[in-house]
Amino acid sequence: MSFAKLKATREAKQSYVTPNIPENSQESSAVPSQAVHQPAEETAVTEKIYKAIPDYLESRTSQTSGRGLWMKQSCSPGQIILAVKPHAAALSNDRMDSHCSQCFGAGNSLKRCTKCQAVYYCDSMCQNIDWPLHKHECAALQRIAASGDPSIPSDAIRCLGRIMWKRQKQGPTSAWVGSIINIQPSAYELHTHLAISLFVTNTFTITDPSLTPLGASVSPPVALINHSCDPNAVVPAQEPLMQVIALREIRADEEILTAYVDTTLPKAMRQAALRETYLFSCGCQLCTSVADIDPRESVWCPKACGGMCPAPTEEDSLSRCTKCKAVLQKTDEVLDALRIGQQALDKVTALQFSDPAKARQLTTNLVPILTSAGLTPASHPLLALTRLHQALLIAELPGAPAQAQVLLDEAIVAATKTLAGLGAVLRAGHPVRGIARTELGKLLAVDEPAPAPNSGSAAEEALRYPPSGAKRLRLALETLVQARAELGVGFGAPNEGGAVGREVREDIVRLERELGVWKKGLGEALRDAREAGA
Numbered sequence: 448m449s450f451a452k453l454k455a456t457r458e459a460k461q462s463y464v465t466p467n468i469p470e471n472s473q474e475s476s477a478v479p480s481q482a483v484h485q486p487a488e489e490t491a492v493t494e495k496i497y498k499a500i501p502d503y504l505e506s507r508t509s510q511t512s513g514r515g516l517w518m519k520q521s522c523s524p525g526q527i528i529l530a531v532k533p534h535a536a537a538l539s540n541d542r543m544d545s546h547c548s549q550c551f552g553a554g555n556s557l558k559r560c561t562k563c564q565a566v567y568y569c570d571s572m573c574q575n576i577d578w579p580l581h582k583h584e585c586a587a588l589q590r591i592a593a594s595g596d597p598s599i600p601s602d603a604i605r606c607l608g609r610i611m612w613k614r615q616k617q618g619p620t621s622a623w624v625g626s627i628i629n630i631q632p633s634a635y636e637l638h639t640h641l642a643i644s645l646f647v648t649n650t651f652t653i654t655d656p657s658l659t660p661l662g663a664s665v666s667p668p669v670a671l672i673n674h675s676c677d678p679n680a681v682v683p684a685q686e687p688l689m690q691v692i693a694l695r696e697i698r699a700d701e702e703i704l705t706a707y708v709d710t711t712l713p714k715a716m717r718q719a720a721l722r723e724t725y726l727f728s729c730g731c732q733l734c735t736s737v738a739d740i741d742p743r744e745s746v747w748c749p750k751a752c753g754g755m756c757p758a759p760t761e762e763d764s765l766s767r768c769t770k771c772k773a774v775l776q777k778t779d780e781v782l783d784a785l786r787i788g789q790q791a792l793d794k795v796t797a798l799q800f801s802d803p804a805k806a807r808q809l810t811t812n813l814v815p816i817l818t819s820a821g822l823t824p825a826s827h828p829l830l831a832l833t834r835l836h837q838a839l840l841i842a843e844l845p846g847a848p849a850q851a852q853v854l855l856d857e858a859i860v861a862a863t864k865t866l867a868g869l870g871a872v873l874r875a876g877h878p879v880r881g882i883a884r885t886e887l888g889k890l891l892a893v894d895e896p897a898p899a900p901n902s903g904s905a906a907e908e909a910l911r912y913p914p915s916g917a918k919r920l921r922l923a924l925e926t927l928v929q930a931r932a933e934l935g936v937g938f939g940a941p942n943e944g945g946a947v948g949r950e951v952r953e954d955i956v957r958l959e960r961e962l963g964v965w966k967k968g969l970g971e972a973l974r975d976a977r978e979a980g981a
């Protein structure tokens with residue numbers, strides 16, 4: 448596999464979904480509901496939104512989190528629980544010149560709207576489909592540009608605008624408008640800023656097949672699902688359908704829960720994000736558990752027994768290994784590493800696209816500092832910095848032929864650490880884990896530009912990471928086979944792991960062929976050598 452192909456896989460455009468939904472349907476692909484439970488006070492409009500909910504699901508109301516969606520029968524990991532077409536969607540501002548505003552596909556030869564000069568389309572077909580809604584947005588964008596204000600409203604606000612314009616077109620009593628009003632019932636009548644804030648809490652991030660965020664979308668049935676930091680379901684890449692997929696077995700009478708925030712973050716950060724954007728404090732098991740260690744905030748045992756110590760804090764610096772009880776001595780070093788690590792993470796996040804070289808310099812310096820302070824791979828901010836380091840190295844690869852082997856090997860090491868970190872905090876089959884394992888497998892499968900010569904010592908060769916030659920290819924194959932199994936859960940079993948899962952299947956076939964050729968070549972070389980010696 449080439450560097451360019453590796454990079455291109457991050458920009459895959461295909462859709463991964465299989466259910467067959469009529470083009471203009473607003474409803475779910477699943478069986479229309481007859482048997483859903485509906486509280487008496489809910490209106491006829493509410494019935495319309497429940498029509499999009501299959502009859503093995505039920506909306507129930509709890510005191511702690513309001514309405515939610517519950518299973519009426521059990522389902523297995525990888526099962527598609529719900530598949531709906533988003534009611535409205537809008538691209539992020541930073542994707543507007545690289546992706547089509549209608550189909551969200553990436554492209555190099557997109558056509559710009561000649562009027563607002565802000566949005567792009569694959570071709571006139573995409574533009575014509577979008578025009579009935581874009582014509583309003585187009586006029587608004589032209590007015591914003593004429594006012595001299597350089598800022599375009601966020602994707603969630605543009606998504607809301609699209610809903611309002613649809614409302615004008617379809618009339619206030621349409622089923623479509625009714626179902627939108629039913630996203631948190633009182634939002635619509637509230638003051639504008641509060642209504643907008645409540646609307647934002649009901650939007651979902653649209654991603655490409657590799658989970659890179661592309662924009663925002665909204666679907667009332669999906670917006671019924673409440674949050675947990677240890678979710679049993681996910682809503683992975685959603686274009687053109689939003690799909691809710693079971694991450695583990697969900698039993699009958701169990702609530703379906705997805706995560707609204709990044710669950711690799713420590714509790715305090717998750718809670719702050721949930722309070723700020725979603726206006727509630729999470730009481731999920733992960734947030735309330737009194738377990739003595741959370742890998743997100745952990746340091747290796749100072750006696751290297753294999754156990755972990757809770758990361759010390761300014762308030763509580765005494766920390767012991769939860770396995771052998773050894774006391775962590777170097778708390779100041781850990782506290783310093785946590786502080787400068789967070790500062791560096793903020794900087795790298797801000798610089799990663801505007802000044803990738805500087806961002807890479809920062810991750811190159813900081814990852815070893817945090818590692819030598821004893822932070823485990825899942826610990827924040829080490830995991831986040833390692834993920835960014837990996838992404839920056841991959842972005843640099845195609846343009847650095849001279850040091851390509853060093854960069855490639857470094858990217859493989861970073862991808863291995865990322866996977867170790869994610870493996871400690873996300874369930875098997877989580878789409879983020881599946882994508883991380885895929886990236887590692889793909890990196891291992893890249894043709895080595897300048898493989899290191901064999902050191903001669905079998906012991907040294909066994910320890911070398913990443914390995915070289917056939918051993919590397921075998922590891923690539925193993926990793927991609929495991930990745931495919933994870934993608935098959937997180938992106939839905941019927942979808943065969945989505946676009947990435949199907950791509951991985953092709954990579955596996957190619958690698959098996961390559962390894963076969965390698966084995967054959969090696970066999971022939973050995974036979975030639977034997978014959979030459981005879």
Ligand SMILES: C[S@@+](CC[C@H](N)C(=O)[O-])C[C@H]1O[C@@H](n2cnc3c(N)ncnc32)[C@H](O)[C@@H]1O
Nearest residue numbers: 511512513514631648670671672673674725727
């Ligand atoms: C996308 S909506 C979910 C549906 C919502 N419960 C309803 O009644 O329409 C998000 C809102 O649900 C509530 N919510 C979701 N998960 C919760 C949780 N774990 N604990 C408390 N409230 C929660 C919060 O009010 C949040 O802003």
